[in-house]
Amino acid sequence: MSVAKSLPHDAARLHVTGTARYVDDIPTPANALHLAFGKSAIARGQIDAMNLHEVKSAPGVVAVLVAGDLPFANDVSPSAHDEPMLSDGSVHYVGQPIFLVVATSHLAARKAATLGQIKYIEETPILTIEDALAADTRFEEGPRIYEKGDAETAIKGAARVVEGTFEIGGQEHFYLEGQAALAFPQEGGDMLVHSSTQHPTEIQHKVAEALGVPMHGVRVEIRRMGGGFGGKESQGNALAVSCAVAARLTGKPCKMRYDRDDDMIITGKRHDFRISYRAGFDENGRIAGVSFMQYTRCGWAQDLSLPVADRAMLHSDNAYLLPACRIESHRLKTNMQSATAYRGFGGPQGMIAIERVLDHIAHDLGKDPVEVRCLNYYAARADGSGASGGDISNQNENNTTPYGMAVEDFELHGMTAALLASSDYAVRRAAVAEWNASHDTIKKGIAFSPVKFGISFTLTFLNQAGALVHVYQDGSVHLNHGGTEMGQGLFQKVAQVAASRFGIGLDTVKITATDTAKVPNTSATAASSGSDLNGMAVKAACDTIRERMASYLAELHQADVRTVRFADGNVIIGETVYSFAEAAALSYQGRVSLSATGFYKTPKVEWDRIKGHGRPFFYFAYGASITEVAVDTLTGENRILRTDILHDAGASLNPDLDIGQVEGAYVQGAGWLTTEELVWDEAGALRTHAPSTYKIPACSDRPDIFNVALWDAENPEDTIYRSKAVGEPPFMLGISAFLALSDAISACGDSYPALDAPATSEQVWATIQKVRNGI
Amino acid sequence: MSNIHVTTTVNGDEVEFLCDPRETLLDALRDKLNLTGAKEGCGTGDCGACSVTMDGRLVCSCLVLGAEAEGKQIATVEGIADGETLHPLQQKFIEYAALQCGICTPGILVATKALLEKNPDPTETEVRYWLAGNLCRCTGYDKIIRAVMDTAADLRRAS
Ligand code: FES
Ligand code: FES
Numbered sequence: 001m002s003v004a005k006s007l008p009h010d011a012a013r014l015h016v017t018g019t020a021r022y023v024d025d026i027p028t029p030a031n032a033l034h035l036a037f038g039k040s041a042i043a044r045g046q047i048d049a050m051n052l053h054e055v056k057s058a059p060g061v062v063a064v065l066v067a068g069d070l071p072f073a074n075d076v077s078p079s080a081h082d083e084p085m086l087s088d089g090s091v092h093y094v095g096q097p098i099f100l101v102v103a104t105s106h107l108a109a110r111k112a113a114t115l116g117q118i119k120y121i122e123e124t125p126i127l128t129i130e131d132a133l134a135a136d137t138r139f140e141e142g143p144r145i146y147e148k149g150d151a152e153t154a155i156k157g158a159a160r161v162v163e164g165t166f167e168i169g170g171q172e173h174f175y176l177e178g179q180a181a182l183a184f185p186q187e188g189g190d191m192l193v194h195s196s197t198q199h200p201t202e203i204q205h206k207v208a209e210a211l212g213v214p215m216h217g218v219r220v221e222i223r224r225m226g227g228g229f230g231g232k233e234s235q236g237n238a239l240a241v242s243c244a245v246a247a248r249l250t251g252k253p254c255k256m257r258y259d260r261d262d263d264m265i266i267t268g269k270r271h272d273f274r275i276s277y278r279a280g281f282d283e284n285g286r287i288a289g290v291s292f293m294q295y296t297r298c299g300w301a302q303d304l305s306l307p308v309a310d311r312a313m314l315h316s317d318n319a320y321l322l323p324a325c326r327i328e329s330h331r332l333k334t335n336m337q338s339a340t341a342y343r344g345f346g347g348p349q350g351m352i353a354i355e356r357v358l359d360h361i362a363h364d365l366g367k368d369p370v371e372v373r374c375l376n377y378y379a380a381r382a383d384g385s386g387a388s389g390g391d392i393s394n395q396n397e398n399n400t401t402p403y404g405m406a407v408e409d410f411e412l413h414g415m416t417a418a419l420l421a422s423s424d425y426a427v428r429r430a431a432v433a434e435w436n437a438s439h440d441t442i443k444k445g446i447a448f449s450p451v452k453f454g455i456s457f458t459l460t461f462l463n464q465a466g467a468l469v470h471v472y473q474d475g476s477v478h479l480n481h482g483g484t485e486m487g488q489g490l491f492q493k494v495a496q497v498a499a500s501r502f503g504i505g506l507d508t509v510k511i512t513a514t515d516t517a518k519v520p521n522t523s524a525t526a527a528s529s530g531s532d533l534n535g536m537a538v539k540a541a542c543d544t545i546r547e548r549m550a551s552y553l554a555e556l557h558q559a560d561v562r563t564v565r566f567a568d569g570n571v572i573i574g575e576t577v578y579s580f581a582e583a584a585a586l587s588y589q590g591r592v593s594l595s596a597t598g599f600y601k602t603p604k605v606e607w608d609r610i611k612g613h614g615r616p617f618f619y620f621a622y623g624a625s626i627t628e629v630a631v632d633t634l635t636g637e638n639r640i641l642r643t644d645i646l647h648d649a650g651a652s653l654n655p656d657l658d659i660g661q662v663e664g665a666y667v668q669g670a671g672w673l674t675t676e677e678l679v680w681d682e683a684g685a686l687r688t689h690a691p692s693t694y695k696i697p698a699c700s701d702r703p704d705i706f707n708v709a710l711w712d713a714e715n716p717e718d719t720i721y722r723s724k725a726v727g728e729p730p731f732m733l734g735i736s737a738f739l740a741l742s743d744a745i746s747a748c749g750d751s752y753p754a755l756d757a758p759a760t761s762e763q764v765w766a767t768i769q770k771v772r773n774g775i
Numbered sequence: 776m777s778n779i780h781v782t783t784t785v786n787g788d789e790v791e792f793l794c795d796p797r798e799t800l801l802d803a804l805r806d807k808l809n810l811t812g813a814k815e816g817c818g819t820g821d822c823g824a825c826s827v828t829m830d831g832r833l834v835c836s837c838l839v840l841g842a843e844a845e846g847k848q849i850a851t852v853e854g855i856a857d858g859e860t861l862h863p864l865q866q867k868f869i870e871y872a873a874l875q876c877g878i879c880t881p882g883i884l885v886a887t888k889a890l891l892e893k894n895p896d897p898t899e900t901e902v903r904y905w906l907a908g909n910l911c912r913c914t915g916y917d918k919i920i921r922a923v924m925d926t927a928a929d930l931r932r933a934s
Contacts, residue, residue, distance in 0.1 A: 006872070008869045008872055009872065012869040015881075016852075016855075016856075016868050016880060017812075017853065017855070018812020018852035018855075018881040019812065019853070022814075022878060024815075027809070107802075175912060176814070176876070176911070224876070225876060226814070226878030227876045227878065227912050228876075259815075260816065260817040486876055487874075487875035487876025487877065487878075487913045488875065489875070660872050660875055660913075660915075660918060661875075663915035663917050664912075664915040666915060667914075690817060690821065691816075691822055691910065692819060692821050696912060697916075698908075698916075699902075699906040699907050699916045699919070700903045706915075706917045
């Protein structure tokens with residue numbers, strides 16, 4: 001069997017030799033043209049006059065397009081049709097595309113794009129949460145509210161109450177490969193588009209709308225992305241559509257890639273949030289009720305903000321049974337980039353708020369935060385596995401989330417106990433306390449945080465996938481499915497599934513580019529669902545072919561079809577052993593169809609997002625982490641000294657790839673909460689638009705000691721080989737780094753360190769001053 | 776502006792190209808010589824995805840002009856393997872799963888090879904700070920460091 005094996009990434013050899021092709025590496029004919037956007041210089045207003053004369057006469061420029069030149073739809077929105085690709089006369093953020101330059105080189109296009117002379121009638125931009133609330137600019141008619149029980153009464157009746165307000169910054173994806181697309185015009189007005197996208201079907205859809213052709217006139221292909229993280233779910237639409245429109249206009253191949261600054265200035269990022277909380281609890285720290293007020297700045301267009309904000313609400317419980325809970329969510333429209341999908345999709349923001357509450361409660365009671373967390377955990381899995389250390393009394397109350405879903409697969413009791421032991425938590429916590437008692441300048445902190453993350457698209461119909469598998473007469477297998485490869489190792493995992501179904505080696509399976517002409521109507525590779533959905537669809541396709549081969553061969557040998565086995569590269573019927581290639585050749589000669597599609601839809605999910613009730617998730621994935629940090633109290637500078645992680649990937653399809661996901665996600669999550677700060681100025685311009693000003697973790701920032709292990713337990717739900725999704729859940733393990741900084745700061749004084757995120761050195765330093773002054 | 780004629784050596788082979796005087800070495804490699812292993816991650820010398828060596832010195836090719844390559848020895852990721860035989864560093868990166876999306880990998884391999892040529896016995900801290908200019912958004916760096924440390928140990932044993 002090829003599953004449950006640590007096999008390298010499918011293209012590893014291509015990567016190390018520099019021969020793996022990304023969109024920008026695809027050879028183009030010499031007559032190919034290059035595109036760049038002319039961008040808005042103001043955050044809000046109307047275009048009064050536009051003089052593009054200099055742009056048009058700049059060297060190398062072939063054409064310049066404005067909205068009126070577009071032949072059909074001028075929209076690149078994934079949902080609400082509220083996102084004109086080129087300004088329709090109104091301007092909504094600094095960096096908004098206004099005109100499109102088509103030129104003979106990338107450099108010529110970019111240089112010309114700076115030459116537009118645009119006169120605006122400026123309006124006061126809506127930039128802050130206060131601005132948006134005052135002007136009542138928002139998506140949806142008002143806030144969404146999810147409720148369980150009567151939180152207000154529960155809080156009032158509780159022995160103790162904590163409350164606070166917490167700012168949580170956004171995050172730039174910083175996929176190392178920027179957005180890119182390349183369109184080749186075909187005969188009869190058809191278009192072939194290569195796009196660095198997580199969502200080829202949506203690219204196909206938007207390009208078809210823009211060209212005024214049915215979807216069958218557009219083919220979108222993507223072999224791999226250089227990172228996606230959610231940033232290529234909808235943000236590639238504008239480039240692909242531009243290329244297609246320009247290719248149609250000029251009859252030449254057209255390529256567009258954003259350089260890093262354009263990428264950061266134009267595209268959306270993780271939503272920032274402000275969350276206020278009030279929590280009532282007893283003297284032991286058991287929560288009676290919690291109330292959250294969430295505000296998020298969604299930027300100028302709706303994009304995916306509604307499901308993102310929903311998911312933030314849906315993770316407001318994280319791992320804790322909240323007897324009464326109220327979550328109110330405001331989705332504010334502001335004059336900034338349109339915030340978009342980013343690994344975790346709102347979940348991290350919701351989750352960190354409840355972790356903040358638990359931390360605050362523990363501080364209030366002077367207890368170890370781990371103890372308070374465990375006390376409030378959901379009850380353990382009913383079959384008792386993962387139950388060690390579990391608090392059975394929780395089972396008496398009904399074990400449901402604030403949105404009414406029963407938690408049936410809770411793994412964290414066992415995982416927490418195991419991680420506390422393997423990381424030597426108790427001893428190290430005592431050592432940290434001892435260190436802090438005897439050192440004034442460098443303070444240490446240590447913190448634990450758990451993750452419970454819901455797996456499935458909350459828009460239920462998206463939970464479907466298709467696959468196409470061919471077996472050729474020489475026994476080689478061609479594999480295609482709707483998922484996209486962005487480094488997560490999806491292609492390899494799915495190929496492992498195919499190889500296992502046929503009982504053959506992976507070298508026999510050809511992994512091919514995602515292609516809308518092979519598998520139609522796909523969902524984005526997002527919500528961590530890639531291997532869950534596509535693995536199942538591929539399994540279905542392989543099983544169809546296998547059954548056809550088996551029944552033909554069984555008939556040939558007058559054997560019972562149930563006795564035909566596919567194993568070790570062979571097909572075995574009683575005494576007869578054929579190689580898989582021989583079996584394929586025989587089947588072909590016997591006129592057996594060796595090509596099949598497969599389809600899968602996730603069972604059990606049913607969700608009403610307006611009521612906030614139902615089962616949005618098929619299952620939960622779990623994780624736990626402990627981070628230890630050191631902080632220089634004179635400057636706020638800090639380091640991660642050690643991180644220990646235990647993560648639940650179910651029965652892992654490929655432990656090496658999964659551990660890689662966990663490590664990368666933790667570092668990215670820690671980056672979000674520490675060094676990665678987005679700064680917009682008073683005029684609404686993003687000032688942090690390159691790696692020179694926006695600091696993602698570097699090699700030197702990685703934890704000094706980094707122990708990562710997988711929790712070995714099968715998914716109780718019937719997923720592909722009982723594995724669990726692993727793309728997003730470990731991102732939130734980074735919360736422990738933030739809490740560890742908070743813990744270190746709390747050694748500087750008595751008051752609770754109300755640390756905002758990101759905890760940059762400045763933020764840490766400022767919070768230390770507040771704690772020292774008892775604020 | 777008239778183009779400049781440049782003669783240089785890339786991975787041991789003498790090559791010639793014509794380039795705009797403002798064109799970077801990165802663009803010349805990618806667009807003129809079809810060596811697309813070096814990538815543009817930022818174009819400003821901050822990410823290391825475009826790393827190559829020029830006369831043995833590690834440089835960001837996005838900060839070097841194509842014209843500056845005249846008469847120099849350039850080495851890129853495409854020249855690390857010996858034909859079909861991978862360099863030990865490349866093998867270890869595969870073995871350790873030290874890559875995900877892989878777009879940082881060429882730059883990191885070039886940078887690491889340059890380090891090991893200078894310093895065959897680096898400490899972990901030296902590796903980490905040497906590679907601090909090579910950003911990777913996917914891996915979290917741990918497997919990269921382990922692959923590099925193990926390769927260094929192997930190469931020392933072999934020499
Ligand atoms: S592209 Fe040269 S350092 Fe980033
Ligand atoms: S593997 Fe994706 S940036 Fe390093």
